[in-house]
Amino acid sequence: MRTKAAPITSLPVREEMTTKYSNLTLESHSISMTAMPMKENNKGNQICVDRGIMLQRNVTLERPNMPAEKNITLERPSNVELTCQFTPSGNLNSVNVTWKKGDKLLEDNYLVNATGSILYTQYRVAVINSKQMGSYSCFFGEKKQQRGTFNLKVPEINGKNKPLITYVGDSVVLICKCQDCLPLNWTWYTGNGSVQVPIGVPVNDKYVISGKHANETKLKITQLSEDDQGTYWCHAIFELGESEGHVELVVLSYLVPLKAFCAIAAEVVLLVAIILLFEKYTQKKKKPSDDGKEIEQGEQLKLDDSNGIENSGPRHRKNESVGQ
Amino acid sequence: MLKRKFQPYKKTLDGGWGWMVVFHFFLVNVFVMGMTKTFAIFFVVFQEEFEGTSEQTGWIGSIMSSLRFFAGPLVAVICDITGEKTASSLGAFLVAGGYLISSWATSIPFLCVTMGFLPGLGSAFLYQVAAVVTTKYFKKRLALSTAIARSGMGLTFLLAPFTKVLIDLYDWTGALILLGAITLHLVPSSMLLRPIYIKSKSNSDIKDESSLSPSGPEAACGTETSCCNEIQELAIRDSIMHKERRPGLAYFIPTFHLVARAKTLGINIMDASYLVSVAGITETVSQIISGWVADQNWIKKYHYHKSYLILCGVTNLLAPLATTFPLLMTYTISFAVFSGGYLALILPVLVDLSGNSTVHSFLGLASFFAGMAVLSGPPLAGWLYDYTQTYTGSYYFSGACYLLSSVSLFFVPLAERWKNSVTTKREDCSQVRA
Numbered sequence: 001m002r003t004k005a006a007p008i009t010s011l012p013v014r015e016e017m018t019t020k021y022s023n024l025t026l027e028s029h030s031i032s033m034t035a036m037p038m039k040e041n042n043k044g045n046q047i048c049v050d051r052g053i054m055l056q057r058n059v060t061l062e063r064p065n066m067p068a069e070k071n072i073t074l075e076r077p078s079n080v081e082l083t084c085q086f087t088p089s090g091n092l093n094s095v096n097v098t099w100k101k102g103d104k105l106l107e108d109n110y111l112v113n114a115t116g117s118i119l120y121t122q123y124r125v126a127v128i129n130s131k132q133m134g135s136y137s138c139f140f141g142e143k144k145q146q147r148g149t150f151n152l153k154v155p156e157i158n159g160k161n162k163p164l165i166t167y168v169g170d171s172v173v174l175i176c177k178c179q180d181c182l183p184l185n186w187t188w189y190t191g192n193g194s195v196q197v198p199i200g201v202p203v204n205d206k207y208v209i210s211g212k213h214a215n216e217t218k219l220k221i222t223q224l225s226e227d228d229q230g231t232y233w234c235h236a237i238f239e240l241g242e243s244e245g246h247v248e249l250v251v252l253s254y255l256v257p258l259k260a261f262c263a264i265a266a267e268v269v270l271l272v273a274i275i276l277l278f279e280k281y282t283q284k285k286k287k288p289s290d291d292g293k294e295i296e297q298g299e300q301l302k303l304d305d306s307n308g309i310e311n312s313g314p315r316h317r318k319n320e321s322v323g324q
Numbered sequence: 325m326l327k328r329k330f331q332p333y334k335k336t337l338d339g340g341w342g343w344m345v346v347f348h349f350f351l352v353n354v355f356v357m358g359m360t361k362t363f364a365i366f367f368v369v370f371q372e373e374f375e376g377t378s379e380q381t382g383w384i385g386s387i388m389s390s391l392r393f394f395a396g397p398l399v400a401v402i403c404d405i406t407g408e409k410t411a412s413s414l415g416a417f418l419v420a421g422g423y424l425i426s427s428w429a430t431s432i433p434f435l436c437v438t439m440g441f442l443p444g445l446g447s448a449f450l451y452q453v454a455a456v457v458t459t460k461y462f463k464k465r466l467a468l469s470t471a472i473a474r475s476g477m478g479l480t481f482l483l484a485p486f487t488k489v490l491i492d493l494y495d496w497t498g499a500l501i502l503l504g505a506i507t508l509h510l511v512p513s514s515m516l517l518r519p520i521y522i523k524s525k526s527n528s529d530i531k532d533e534s535s536l537s538p539s540g541p542e543a544a545c546g547t548e549t550s551c552c553n554e555i556q557e558l559a560i561r562d563s564i565m566h567k568e569r570r571p572g573l574a575y576f577i578p579t580f581h582l583v584a585r586a587k588t589l590g591i592n593i594m595d596a597s598y599l600v601s602v603a604g605i606t607e608t609v610s611q612i613i614s615g616w617v618a619d620q621n622w623i624k625k626y627h628y629h630k631s632y633l634i635l636c637g638v639t640n641l642l643a644p645l646a647t648t649f650p651l652l653m654t655y656t657i658s659f660a661v662f663s664g665g666y667l668a669l670i671l672p673v674l675v676d677l678s679g680n681s682t683v684h685s686f687l688g689l690a691s692f693f694a695g696m697a698v699l700s701g702p703p704l705a706g707w708l709y710d711y712t713q714t715y716t717g718s719y720y721f722s723g724a725c726y727l728l729s730s731v732s733l734f735f736v737p738l739a740e741r742w743k744n745s746v747t748t749k750r751e752d753c754s755q756v757r758a
Contacts, residue, residue: 167495167497252495256494256498257501260498260502261501264508268512271512272511272515274512275515
């Protein structure tokens, strides 16, 4: 049964739905919106009144008529209660309330309530498989239509943002992790453009899939070659759908850093050669005058140990001095 | 121990080819300090790759840093055998070789040897030899030249992003190979360390400056006198060593805990890293200024050293008062100024107190003590934090260390007088004999 905005407190909800899935957890989420006269700097930051058990979030409206959106992550089948709260500028009764899933108009499972000048509408759905996932929107039809959207999604998977660099002949472990979720199963695919080819289907030594905990998966690839380069996709399978992450693998041959190494080493050898040549050259220049200098070697010359302390003491024979 | 014929000099150059030696010392500072800083980046990579604990992976860095100091006496010995150029080149090969072999690492203990032990040993060789040769080439401008060379530490901030780029392009194996190649540049720069012979007075046998002459004087007046002399020398040396150790201990603690302290005070990480960079720049500039001032020789260098140490100690003792960002910035700047001041003077004061030919052994021993400080400093500070649950304890500790080390410098005039009285006694003895 469909109801319009009328001051009715409650409506018979579909009893069968709730009793059948009453063992599932209940998740409640709400969005609140206000129809305000047009202001440039309208930043309504309302705190939702939440009748449910779980999360409660603030939704900030930058301008009126900006769609308010909320992302909800669902892993397991559960009962979901979506509440929209709206403060109309005009008369409560003139507001038309509708719910849509995607583009499809929803006929039942929701109720409308009014308290003071605030209009509440609540939609309940039992999410048991991927068919119930998607975007649910509540619409308040006034002069301008207000819309609040709830996006029901499966948890996200983290692969790696930066490409993994490896070398030919090495082995590598690709890891995909999920933050707080426990997927039922993991599968790996290798991507060739948009085509994804599953890995590990004929079980062989090259690909080993393992995972210590349920929230992560590891793909070990041994004996890498340049053909193994590319993008690898990990799919996490939930009851409510599939989620994927990706890791990019780059395989380099050993020659790449080796070339750079040889270049730098060659430069070093060149510098050494230059310095040796320079020294030989300066030595050759000085050699003729060397013989004259040798005579002076026994001569007394300036004390070189004249640092702070020695200066103050009396002069004494060098080979007995402490500072030798 | 004459090995090669080179032009003997009449007095220290204080310039000329000495600036090439300073350049080499500068490069050594860049690479050796850079190694320690880039290790932090490799730490994360190694931990991920070999799945080791932080403690195990941290050992690699500790071995590398502490061996740089501990190997001091060994360097002195080897320098005596092979000469400075060879020792320095050997150091450069050790570092580069260590990095190259590390690229084939298969486990953390492997890395402890190839990336901790070998580069640590190599950097000890490089650093100590460069420092000693600088002391030979510079006398009047020793503090300034040392400070300029140490400013190489300021450039190390470039090495960190460079290493990150290398790791992104070539993965850690390739990055290690290339870093090894780059450190090979220290080989040609070691060849700039030309031996310099400065003729000294009244020696019938000409001694090579780089040789380690026996530290005790030749027995002139019988065994008793020589025994006394050695004890007295040990006393002087001990005062220097302890002085070296305590500031070493005290230096690392504030730097280590600065960022952590900033975090506990609620300052965000961007501002905290800003603090660190300001500290680095201020320290570099202050080192150069302090070096220049000390070289003007208005008063003896160890007086400057003493006052910097005292000021460092006082600053650290007042550090717990800094609870907001401006106050913390003030503390950071003043600490950087004073610590830069005293860092620039470590080497000149050591040279002052030791005389020229035993600089190697003195520096070796001093490094050894500093090594103990480096090894024990961070864990000690960490323990202090765990015990007191606040960083103020570690600041009080480091402040106390600074003040204590300045105390040993107050004994320098006393030691001087003692030494002089003994040497006059010896002279009388020898004259009597003659």
